[in-house]
Each structure stands twice: as structure tokens, then as C-alpha cells.
Amino acid sequence: MAKDEIFTGPHWSDALRAELAEAGTNGRVGSRIVSESDRVRVWLLDLAPGERLPFHTHVQDYFWTATSAGRARSRYGDGRVVEMDYAVGDTQHHSYGPGESMTHDLENIGDTMLSFTTVEFFGGPNPPLI
Template sequence: MTASVPFEWPAPPASWPEALRRDFAARAGNGQVGSRLVSETERVRVWLLTLKPGERIGFHTHVLDYFWTAVTGGRARSHYGDGRIVEVSYAPGDTRHHRYERGAFMIHDLENIGDTELVFTTVEFLDSANPPLPLGGARA
């Protein structure tokens, strides 16, 4: 995919602690949506995300259509670019699908606030309306 889509990343919410605001500002546009990219083809990227209790994956940006499945159960908290802070309980097998129109995106982090390891598989579709973001890069 060679077409580029100009994204304008928002500023982090002023009500967040300084450390979160710095992480958000530095990592908006980061396309690394998991702990490890385990497979990539012309059509998909498959990610593994593992978080031990108390661990957090920093802010990352979703622009591609994708789905995630919880491999293990547990609890997590996410901070979203629109200012929401959401806590969720997961059960093994929980799955959610997301779709993004051209120019649309979502920025968030994920912190394991439970007492068990959280494991997710995420599959991104490279033929989505938006081109993929750089992996590990920020402010694309």
C-alpha cells in the first residue's frame, strides 16, 4: 500500500498525569499494536500481546480493520485519545472486531490491572481503507 493518509494526532487530555501525557505525545502514530509481530502476509499482520500483572503496553494507534481475541481472562484499563478511561474484564475467547473508514483511527494504551497474565491475539487487515502505520515509530 503506497497511498498515504494524512493523520492529525490529537493532544493528550490535560487531566491525565504528566507521564501519560508524555507517552501519548511521543507514541501517537505508533503502529505496533502488540508485544510481538508473530506473522505477516500480504493480507494480515498477526500480533501477540502479553501483559503480566501491573504491565502496560504504551500508546499505539489503530488505523487498520482488525479483531482481537482474549486467550486468557483478566482485567485491564485503557486510556483513549478522546479522554475516556475504561476498565474491562476479559474471559478467554472474548473477541471484538473493529473497522476504520479512511482517515479514522483510535489511540489507546492497555494496562493489566488484574492478578493474572493477560494474553491477546490481534489480527490486522492490511487491505483496509487506511495504509498501515510504521511499526514502533511515533508521529508518523
């Protein structure tokens, strides 16, 4: 399947494809930074129903924890579109080797506020983005 065939369908507009193309240097993985040291950066993310965190790229090892229940859609840099239900306390850990990354967005498709805490760990093989 050709790359232009992957990013088609109801979840991929021209504007989203253009945003994705520019996301490689966007390291804003949350709404706001609430703490940062030489070892970690802590983000909070709050999305009201219908709100969306733009495409961003993860290069640091990190974890996120859902602090509210809700439903979201993520579009990924490889063309996948995934919808998930979250419960309070759901947590995922991610790790990246040299030159590895993951780009995606996050859209609240539910009817409640969706909130996460994300913690990035510095000192890995990739320089941090912001």
C-alpha cells in the first residue's frame, strides 16, 4: 500500500496530514509542564470533549497515567487510527532506543474531561524535544 493511501479516510484531513508532516520536532506531549529537573519532565494533559492535543513526537522514555475516565482517538505517524477507553489509573510505559520515536495526536471523543499525567525521563539516547 502506498503511503498516500495510508493517510486517507474520515480521520485524515489535509490539515491533519500537514500537521503530522511538521510534528517531528514538536515535543509538547501535554498541556503544560508542572515540574522539570535534569532527570524528568512532568506534564499534565486536560482535554475537554472535542478538544485535541496536536501531533507531537516522543523520543524520551516515559509513562502516562490516566487521572480521569474517558474515550480518545489517536492518529499515529504510521497511519494507524486507534480509539481507546481509559479508566482512572490506566498506565502505559514506553521506551525508545537511539533514533527511535513515536508521533501521534490525542483527541477526546468522549463526553467527559480527559486527563493524564505524563512523566518523561531524561538521560536516554535521544536529546529531548520541546
